[in-house]
Amino acid sequence: MSNRSARLVLENGLEFTGQHFGATGERVGEVVFNTGMTGYQEVLTDPSYCGQIVTMTYPLIGNYGVNVDNIESRQPYVHGFVVRRLAAEPSHFKSLGNLDDYLRQHGILGISEIDTRQLTKAIRSDGTMKAVLTTENTPVSVLLDKLAQPLMTDQILRVTTPQTYRCPGEGRRVVAIDYGMKSGVVRSLLARRCDVIVVPATASTKEILAWKPEGVMLSNGPGDPLDAPYAIATVKELIQYGVPVFGICLGHQLIGLASGARTEKMRFGHRGANHPVKDLRTGKVYITSQNHGYMVSEDSLRGTDLILTHLNVNDRTVEGMMHRHRPVFCVQYHPEARPGPDDSDELFDEFMRMMDEVGEGRWTAHA
Numbered sequence: 001m002s003n004r005s006a007r008l009v010l011e012n013g014l015e016f017t018g019q020h021f022g023a024t025g026e027r028v029g030e031v032v033f034n035t036g037m038t039g040y041q042e043v044l045t046d047p048s049y050c051g052q053i054v055t056m057t058y059p060l061i062g063n064y065g066v067n068v069d070n071i072e073s074r075q076p077y078v079h080g081f082v083v084r085r086l087a088a089e090p091s092h093f094k095s096l097g098n099l100d101d102y103l104r105q106h107g108i109l110g111i112s113e114i115d116t117r118q119l120t121k122a123i124r125s126d127g128t129m130k131a132v133l134t135t136e137n138t139p140v141s142v143l144l145d146k147l148a149q150p151l152m153t154d155q156i157l158r159v160t161t162p163q164t165y166r167c168p169g170e171g172r173r174v175v176a177i178d179y180g181m182k183s184g185v186v187r188s189l190l191a192r193r194c195d196v197i198v199v200p201a202t203a204s205t206k207e208i209l210a211w212k213p214e215g216v217m218l219s220n221g222p223g224d225p226l227d228a229p230y231a232i233a234t235v236k237e238l239i240q241y242g243v244p245v246f247g248i249c250l251g252h253q254l255i256g257l258a259s260g261a262r263t264e265k266m267r268f269g270h271r272g273a274n275h276p277v278k279d280l281r282t283g284k285v286y287i288t289s290q291n292h293g294y295m296v297s298e299d300s301l302r303g304t305d306l307i308l309t310h311l312n313v314n315d316r317t318v319e320g321m322m323h324r325h326r327p328v329f330c331v332q333y334h335p336e337a338r339p340g341p342d343d344s345d346e347l348f349d350e351f352m353r354m355m356d357e358v359g360e361g362r363w364t365a366h367a
């Protein structure tokens with residue numbers, strides 16, 4: 001191989017050769033595709049992608065460079081980044097540098113000049129697969145042996161905040177459980193003047209309630225929700241206690257599991273900025289930002305206290321639920337947007353109203 005070349009090898013044996021950018025080395029992950037035309041920096045820094053190699057279906061990436069505003073966490077968490085063409089000379093008034101340098105600084109491997117259409121079609125037909133991205137000369141047989149090993153299952157613990165911290169505000173006190181939270185979630189709460197206390201994923205119910213929260217926010221996060229039994233147990237206790245709870249993405253899945261519903265792995269998931277979701281309560285359709293590979297199974301809601309509130313218009317999968325007897329609701333998509341549309345921003349207002357109603361003793365169950 002030339003010293004600029006890199007390879008992406010999938011567990012089904014498919015091999016792509018391209019040009020490397022960013023860091024060098026070898027890294028394994030689950031290969032997934034995102035269909036957003038923009039938003040690569042938000043994708044790179046969304047901790048929900050920890051453990052995954054992401055390919056962008058839009059063919060030109062890096063064209064507006066990198067800046068300090070479009071980040072969703074402390075650092076990029078993806079295990080690799082795959083693009084068709086990397087823009088050599090970015091142009092944007094906010095741009096502070098290029099993607100190549102940015103990924104190198106953060107130790108993330110990138111590969112360009114890949115037929116991302118073929119790769120995406122392979123993922124769509126064979127489902128999400130393990131893959132290895134390498135700039136080394138490792139023989140394919142050795143790479144495939146590596147792929148035979150199970151992937152990590154402790155992503156949440158790798159990305160959650162090690163310590164509790166506070167983003168002060170004058171308004172309602174919200175404890176946000178950080179399972180790998182995008183900063184957009186805190187930003188949306190602070191925009192509503194909330195006093196936000198961010199706690200680690202392993203925080204106990206007692207620790208959470210000691211803050212006397214008016215509401216609890218369950219964040220997005222990486223991996224299979226079944227790999228976090230400690231989180232399912234805490235969410236179950238919080239629901240029983242009766243504190244208002246709003247869950248986003250992984251938070252939604254945890255509410256499902258804590259209430260006796262099931263989750264399952266999707267064939268290739270939803271990752272992009274234009275997924276249509278219908279609010280069954282109003283009939284209104286929203287264009288949503290999404291990033292998930294697991295979902296709550298609709299048939300498993302039967303017999304639980306959860307009511308289906310939102311459905312994906314493309315494939316009719318569960319996109320939102322609320323609790324019959326408790327002030328708890330959640331969505332599988334991202335009202336905090338970034339990347340993607342702000343259409344669902346009002347869900348944060350719904351959370352504010354719910355906290356007011358509970359605080360003033362006006363909240364009534366749905367049953």
Ligand SMILES: NC(=O)CC[C@H](N)C(=O)O
Nearest residue numbers: 220221223249250293294
């Ligand atoms: N963005 C998220 O919270 C993703 C949730 C979960 N890790 C999934 O892939 O389904």
